[in-house]
Amino acid sequence: MSAAVIQHHVDIALTVNGESVSRRVAPRQHLIDFLRLDLGLTGSHAGCEHGVCGACTVRLNGVIVRGCLVLAAQLDGALVETIEGLSDRGTIRDLQDAFVAHNAAQCGFCTPGMLLAAADILDHQHQADRAAIREHLSGNYCRCTGYQAIVDAVETTLLARKGARA
Amino acid sequence: MNELVRPSDLDRPNSYIGRSVPRPNARKLVEGRARYVDDVSLPRMVHVAFVRSPHAHATILSIDGAAARAMPGVIKVLTGENISAICDPWVAVLAHLKGMKSAPQHAIAIGKACWQGEAVAAVVATSRALAEDAVGQVWVDYATLPAVLDMETALDTATPVIHAELGDNLTFQRQHEKGDVEAAFKASHTVVEATFHTGRHTGVCLEPRSILADFNRADNQLTVHHSTQAPHMMQAVLAKHLRLNEGDVRVICGDVGGSFGIKVHVYPDEVATCAIAKLLGRPVKFIADRFESMTTDIHARDHRITGRIGVDRDGAITAIDIDDRTGIGPYSVYPRTSAIEGNQVVNLCGGPYDFAHYRAKTTVVLQNKTPTCQYRAVGHPIACAVTEGLVDLAAEAIGMDPVALRRRNLMKDGTYPRVSPAGMTFEGLSHEACLDQLMALIHYPELRAEQAALRQRGIYRGIGLASFIELTNPSPFMYGIGGARISAQDGCTVRMDPDGSVVALSGVTEQGQGTEAILAQIVAEGVGVSMSRVKVITGDTQVTPYGGGTWASRGAGIGGEAALQAALELKRNILVVAGAMLQAEPTALDITGGEVVDKATGQVRMALAELGRIVYFRGDTLPKDLARELMVTRHFITKDYPFSFTNGIQASWLEVDTDTGMVKLLKHWCVEDCGRIINPMLVDEQVRGGVVQGIGGALYEHCIYDGEGQLTTTSLADYMVPMAAEMPDIVVGHVETPTRESLLGAKGAGEAGTAGAPAAIMNAINDALRPFKTRVTAMPFTPMRILEALGKA
Numbered sequence: 001m002s003a004a005v006i007q008h009h010v011d012i013a014l015t016v017n018g019e020s021v022s023r024r025v026a027p028r029q030h031l032i033d034f035l036r037l038d039l040g041l042t043g044s045h046a047g048c049e050h051g052v053c054g055a056c057t058v059r060l061n062g063v064i065v066r067g068c069l070v071l072a073a074q075l076d077g078a079l080v081e082t083i084e085g086l087s088d089r090g091t092i093r094d095l096q097d098a099f100v101a102h103n104a105a106q107c108g109f110c111t112p113g114m115l116l117a118a119a120d121i122l123d124h125q126h127q128a129d130r131a132a133i134r135e136h137l138s139g140n141y142c143r144c145t146g147y148q149a150i151v152d153a154v155e156t157t158l159l160a161r162k163g164a165r166a
Numbered sequence: 167m168n169e170l171v172r173p174s175d176l177d178r179p180n181s182y183i184g185r186s187v188p189r190p191n192a193r194k195l196v197e198g199r200a201r202y203v204d205d206v207s208l209p210r211m212v213h214v215a216f217v218r219s220p221h222a223h224a225t226i227l228s229i230d231g232a233a234a235r236a237m238p239g240v241i242k243v244l245t246g247e248n249i250s251a252i253c254d255p256w257v258a259v260l261a262h263l264k265g266m267k268s269a270p271q272h273a274i275a276i277g278k279a280c281w282q283g284e285a286v287a288a289v290v291a292t293s294r295a296l297a298e299d300a301v302g303q304v305w306v307d308y309a310t311l312p313a314v315l316d317m318e319t320a321l322d323t324a325t326p327v328i329h330a331e332l333g334d335n336l337t338f339q340r341q342h343e344k345g346d347v348e349a350a351f352k353a354s355h356t357v358v359e360a361t362f363h364t365g366r367h368t369g370v371c372l373e374p375r376s377i378l379a380d381f382n383r384a385d386n387q388l389t390v391h392h393s394t395q396a397p398h399m400m401q402a403v404l405a406k407h408l409r410l411n412e413g414d415v416r417v418i419c420g421d422v423g424g425s426f427g428i429k430v431h432v433y434p435d436e437v438a439t440c441a442i443a444k445l446l447g448r449p450v451k452f453i454a455d456r457f458e459s460m461t462t463d464i465h466a467r468d469h470r471i472t473g474r475i476g477v478d479r480d481g482a483i484t485a486i487d488i489d490d491r492t493g494i495g496p497y498s499v500y501p502r503t504s505a506i507e508g509n510q511v512v513n514l515c516g517g518p519y520d521f522a523h524y525r526a527k528t529t530v531v532l533q534n535k536t537p538t539c540q541y542r543a544v545g546h547p548i549a550c551a552v553t554e555g556l557v558d559l560a561a562e563a564i565g566m567d568p569v570a571l572r573r574r575n576l577m578k579d580g581t582y583p584r585v586s587p588a589g590m591t592f593e594g595l596s597h598e599a600c601l602d603q604l605m606a607l608i609h610y611p612e613l614r615a616e617q618a619a620l621r622q623r624g625i626y627r628g629i630g631l632a633s634f635i636e637l638t639n640p641s642p643f644m645y646g647i648g649g650a651r652i653s654a655q656d657g658c659t660v661r662m663d664p665d666g667s668v669v670a671l672s673g674v675t676e677q678g679q680g681t682e683a684i685l686a687q688i689v690a691e692g693v694g695v696s697m698s699r700v701k702v703i704t705g706d707t708q709v710t711p712y713g714g715g716t717w718a719s720r721g722a723g724i725g726g727e728a729a730l731q732a733a734l735e736l737k738r739n740i741l742v743v744a745g746a747m748l749q750a751e752p753t754a755l756d757i758t759g760g761e762v763v764d765k766a767t768g769q770v771r772m773a774l775a776e777l778g779r780i781v782y783f784r785g786d787t788l789p790k791d792l793a794r795e796l797m798v799t800r801h802f803i804t805k806d807y808p809f810s811f812t813n814g815i816q817a818s819w820l821e822v823d824t825d826t827g828m829v830k831l832l833k834h835w836c837v838e839d840c841g842r843i844i845n846p847m848l849v850d851e852q853v854r855g856g857v858v859q860g861i862g863g864a865l866y867e868h869c870i871y872d873g874e875g876q877l878t879t880t881s882l883a884d885y886m887v888p889m890a891a892e893m894p895d896i897v898v899g900h901v902e903t904p905t906r907e908s909l910l911g912a913k914g915a916g917e918a919g920t921a922g923a924p925a926a927i928m929n930a931i932n933d934a935l936r937p938f939k940t941r942v943t944a945m946p947f948t949p950m951r952i953l954e955a956l957g958k959a
Contacts, residue, residue, distance in 0.1 A: 107372070
């Protein structure tokens with residue numbers, strides 16, 4: 001690819017955490033850098049930039065994605081939600097409370113991505129048991145906790161929500 | 167023992183010590199409001215990316231930065247010579263490691279590159295992306311040299327010497343001998359021997375190494391935002407090598423995204439970033455990417471250990487002989503050195519056991535791979551795997567149950583203080599109590615019965631045990647006596663503000679362990695206020711008392727005691743003022759729930775807010791000569807013992823699929839004794855996280871080099887770390903033997919899990935494989951290695 005092509009920029013207009021955003025982005029910029037560098041949304045983190053560790057997990061059009069594997073240039077018209085938006089709206093407050101209560105976060109670097117992945121279980125896998133929770137979270141690395149407290153926090157929240165529905 | 171630290175009585179007022187309370191600083195983590203170094207942006211900030219050697223060993227013939235300099239956004243291209251004009255090299259040796267030698271290391275290589283990934287030039291640009299673009303346009307001419315890769319042949323005369331000025335590739339050797347090992351072996355009923363390999367692995371902090379350095383020429387002040395475990399150590403190092411006074415260097419450590427020992431070292435590219443900031447007089451940011459993390463974060467645990475153990479007919483251990491060899495890369499790492507790990511192996515082997523004859527030798531050699539240094543539980547997982555592996559072999563050889571053999575040889579409770587054959591002094595351990603508790607937790611006879619029944623059906627499960635000792639609360643004997651400016655002392659300042667709020671400033675740091683939480687617990691209880699009224703501040707060399715930071719499990723035991731002493735003194739000072747105001751003896755008063763109360767009756771006499779209002783705004787109404795010091799600093803250093811040893815035992819229950827070589831972890835237990843427990847939940851979580859890191863080294867993690875010294879595991883797709891689905895639930899039990907060196911009585915808990923887990927896993931796998939009369943001793947125990955052991959690969 002020639003330098004001239006690389007230097008093209010793309011105009012995008014999208015919704016991030018409920019707010020309209022218009023930016024001109026470089027074609028090579030991925031979503032996580034766009035969020036962190038262009039929008040100042042530093043809650044999501046870049047851990048490996050290979051789509052392995054999950055620290056950059058965010059919601060794109062309602063589906064969790066790796067922020068390092070999506071290009072910002074693809075996002076015209078998209079709906080993006082990050083940990084900042086979910087926290088402001090309070091939609092995963094119970095899950096966040098459970099993470100604090102169980103000490104499911106130590107250094108916290110994986111935590112926003114982990115919460116997004118865990119929220120996906122709460123939304124879509126109401127019957128998940130511990131093994132299913134562990135399976136679902138396997139795309140999100142945590143180097144501190146050993147995972148058990150995270151599984152405890154997700155399981156507790158899942159059961160509480162189930163109880164609230166019953 | 168003080169009334170303060172009696173955790174059984176959780177009904178006492180402000181009783182936070184011994185209680186599982188959530189971390190006050192966890193909320194920001196779950197809301198995305200933490201602040202890691204890469205989240206900080208400063209005006210005029212620029213970014214640095216490094217040109218890194220693609221060769222394991224090569225002479226640098228020339229560096230041409232002209233094309234890079236012409237690239238968009240590029241501000242500067244710098245070589246090792248440019249940096250060395252303002253930055254002095256270092257030699258990482260410690261005086262107490264007798265005979266140790268290492269070569270001078272520059273922030274950016276000069277003349278030759280000694281491992282794949284070593285920085286040979288730097289590009290500064292207005293964004294990281296533009297800096298990386300330009301890195302590709304820096305043309306470096308190399309003449310490759312033969313790479314020294316195999317630690318076993320590193321000292322052979324045919325092997326090239328990496329640093330000619332050192333004369334050979336030996337950096338350190340130590341032999342320790344107690345008693346007469348050979349005579350003891352001769353007199354033993356059985357002697358068994360095995361060779362173990364602990365695979366080279368690395369810490370993989372999810373937040374990569376990160377630094378943002380700003381030099382303000384107007385103030386001659388270097389301010390460094392750094393993801394580190396030791397801010398004051400970094401202040402001293404940066405001042406020395408950038409030719410500044412320590413007071414002209416401020417290291418600020420905000421949130422740290424994992425450290426595990428990885429972030430307690432001096433990295434040349436980080437020093438170079440600070441030097442560039444000084445050259446440019448503006449903020450310079452360096453955030454390692456994952457490739458850089460894998461090739462330049464310290465590696466660890468690359469050891470080959472041959473061990474022998476002698477036992478009598480009744481199972482009594484007679485002697486242990488250890489020959490350890492490790493390859494540490496081309497330079498010893500500054501300033502803690504890369505000889506400590508081998509030295510620890512000598513110090514720790516045989517640690518839990520009562521035996522007389524011990525010999526251990528470590529040989530630490532140079533090679534052209536990424537430098538190795540201290541990583542979580544330094545040396546412990548190696549020493550524990552060798553010791554516990556040998557103990558299991560001895561048990562098998564004489565037909566004794568591995569639990570019975572351990573019970574026969576573990577140091578007896580109540581026989582302390584005592585000195586181990588390795589020369590380590592133990593103040594008080596609890597091996598027998600831990601073993602008893604573990605047996606109750608795992609239901610050992612039932613587990614053995616289940617194992618036997620399943621074997622009949624072709625299902626091969628194993629039980630693996632691992633007793634361990636853990637070195638915590640290090641004194642100056644660890645680094646200070648060797649000449650390193652690394653504080654073993656730590657301090658805490660506690661201040662009461664006008665409305666009764668309390669601020670604690672501590673020299674220990676938070677990397678997720680919960681340091682700030684336990685400090686808040688200690689200070690709240692010590693002063694007599696609610697935890698919600700205590701703010702803890704750590705990680706700023708210009709603000710906090712001087713200290714060592716958080717490593718070697720020293721945060722609670724040393725930082726915690728300083729906080730307790732400061733809090734208690736503040737309380738005494740408050741009560742002196744209260745006594746004057748209330749016309750009462752200070753000793754007849756107490757503080758609970760943020761109020762001064764009558765000690766005998768508990769009757770409330772005055773809110774701290776009222777006392778604060780008078781002291782700060784109406785001091786004129788107090789007696790002229792009344793002391794009114796509502797800010798107190800106390801320091802603590804251990805004096806009686808070089809280290810505060812802890813102990814424990816782990817067990818693993820797993821299944822080996824003998825057709826695929828896959829290991830399925832079913833359950834894991836750890837019973838440990840970290841002395842006084844301040845927050846049981848946080849200790850449990852330290853142990854669980856540590857166990858899983860130990861499991862990573864045992865089963866998955868491996869830095870693999872090819873025949874030319876190229877690291878082949880440079881992404882997280884190639885280097886495997888434990889994931890949620892493969893990990894077992896981990897049961898944690900506790901025995902509490904407080905240290906009498908401090909009022910608090912706390913020892914460390916951060917290494918225990920990692921220390922024992924690899925040994926427990928290895929022993930469990932070999933227990934499962936026992937019917938096949940084979941075993942594995944080279945970590946990681948991959949399916950391929952297990953199939954090889956079964957003759958199926």
